[in-house]
Amino acid sequence: VPQTYRQVILKDRPVGEPAAHHFELVERPMPEVAEGQVLRRTLFLSLDPYMRGRMSAMKSYAAPVDLGAVMVGGTVSQVVESRNPAFKSGDFVLGYDGWQEYGLSDGSGLKKMVDWRWPLSYALGVLGMPGMTAYVGMLDIGRPKPGETVVVSAAAGAVGSVAGQIAKIKGCRAVGTAGTDDKCEYVVKELGFDACINYKTQHVLRSLRKNCPDGVDVYFDNVGGPILEAVLRLINVHARIPLIGMISQYNATELSPGPNLVPLLFNRALIQGMIVNDHVDRRDAFLQDVSGWLREGKMKFREHVVEGLENAPAAFMGLFRGENFGKLLIKVAD
Numbered sequence: 403v404p405q406t407y408r409q410v411i412l413k414d415r416p417v418g419e420p421a422a423h424h425f426e427l428v429e430r431p432m433p434e435v436a437e438g439q440v441l442r443r444t445l446f447l448s449l450d451p452y453m454r455g456r457m458s459a460m461k462s463y464a465a466p467v468d469l470g471a472v473m474v475g476g477t478v479s480q481v482v483e484s485r486n487p488a489f490k491s492g493d494f495v496l497g498y499d500g501w502q503e504y505g506l507s508d509g510s511g512l513k514k515m516v517d518w519r520w521p522l523s524y525a526l527g528v529l530g531m532p533g534m535t536a537y538v539g540m541l542d543i544g545r546p547k548p549g550e551t552v553v554v555s556a557a558a559g560a561v562g563s564v565a566g567q568i569a570k571i572k573g574c575r576a577v578g579t580a581g582t583d584d585k586c587e588y589v590v591k592e593l594g595f596d597a598c599i600n601y602k603t604q605h606v607l608r609s610l611r612k613n614c615p616d617g618v619d620v621y622f623d624n625v626g627g628p629i630l631e632a633v634l635r636l637i638n639v640h641a642r643i644p645l646i647g648m649i650s651q652y653n654a655t656e657l658s659p660g661p662n663l664v665p666l667l668f669n670r671a672l673i674q675g676m677i678v679n680d681h682v683d684r685r686d687a688f689l690q691d692v693s694g695w696l697r698e699g700k701m702k703f704r705e706h707v708v709e710g711l712e713n714a715p716a717a718f719m720g721l722f723r724g725e726n727f728g729k730l731l732i733k734v735a736d
């Protein structure tokens with residue numbers, strides 16, 4: 403264990419896009435491990451769009467990060483010293499240590515990764531929070547039926563890629579949207595979607611009309627904004643719209659006027675917001691189903707791994723420009 407370790411703290415609250423000067427990389431002395439405590443070394447840090455909300459003081463479903471505090475985030479770590487009988491040196495744990503190289507606490511909230519047969523990083527991706535978001539959002543709110551048409555935005559990303567593959571497993575036509583031709587090709591050829599629209603180069607409404615000739619029964623919305631507006635024009639009677647994310651709005655400095663909601667009324671469609679933390683009761687079913695689909699080769703998952711804690715701010719900012727291709731992770735240590 404070294405004598406110092408590094409953290410990324412929130413230095414300033416962004417208005418609009420986050421930038422490097424909103425973060426600061428600081429070095430801290432390694433704390434002593436007191437009786438009852440467990441010290442772990444971060445191996446993987448998950449970077450997720452919701453962290454933009456935590457940088458802001460605006461009212462939300464979770465408290466903001468205080469100025470000067472360590473940025474929050476899900477982590478996979480290895481115990482390096484333990485004075486808590488529940489953990490021993492060498493244990494792998496899933497936690498919420500944030501943007502730092504080491505975490506120290508009494509161990510509450512840490513989940514030991516016993517019998518984990520997958521890459522450790524999957525606990526932050528397909529078999530973690532993003533995968534579970536896709537699972538609950540698609541199955542419990544989207545409720546796709548065989549033969550229906552399902553549209554998924556940010557389809558090449560951590561949540562969207564899993565959501566669309568679940569729609570395929572359930573016998574639906576899956577149409578994605580993504581921001582580059584490479585991503586679209588991956589979504590169709592690797593993930594098995596029926597079509598994918600590059601929303602940056604194609605006319606979204608026209609392309610959706612072409613690729614969803616029977617209208618849209620489920621829209622799994624990760625982005626909000628103009629894509630939501632276009633899909634609403636094509637929704638079918640009794641369509642379901644899980645509102646999962648609004649990434650196109652996270653850096654907005656003014657509230658957008660929003661899409662016209664008349665199609666929801668005329669089609670008696672359901673639109674429902676969802677936050678994954680409310681659904682811990684679905685965790686066992688999610689892990690069982692998704693690990694089964696991975697084992698059977700019915701589901702694929704791509705990761706975008708950046709090395710080094712110092713690169714976390716730049717990698718995080720890239721989420722809002724579509725620079726990640728797959729689940730964005732920081733590999734903090736081997």
Ligand SMILES: NC(=O)c1ccc[n+]([C@@H]2O[C@H](COP(=O)([O-])OP(=O)(O)OC[C@H]3O[C@@H](n4cnc5c(N)ncnc54)[C@H](OP(=O)(O)O)[C@@H]3O)[C@@H](O)[C@H]2O)c1
Nearest residue numbers: 451535559560561580581624647648649650676677678724
């Ligand atoms: N409700 C919940 O509990 C919950 C949990 C997890 C995640 N989420 C939400 O799910 C969404 C996806 O998260 P993720 O972790 O899977 O991230 P991700 O899709 O792996 O990465 C974010 C992607 O969003 C796309 N994007 C960025 N700006 C955009 C814009 N203005 N318009 C359209 N697309 C844009 C980019 O892909 P392109 O190249 O395709 O533009 C980028 O790669 C986010 O909105 C997130 O907040 C919600």
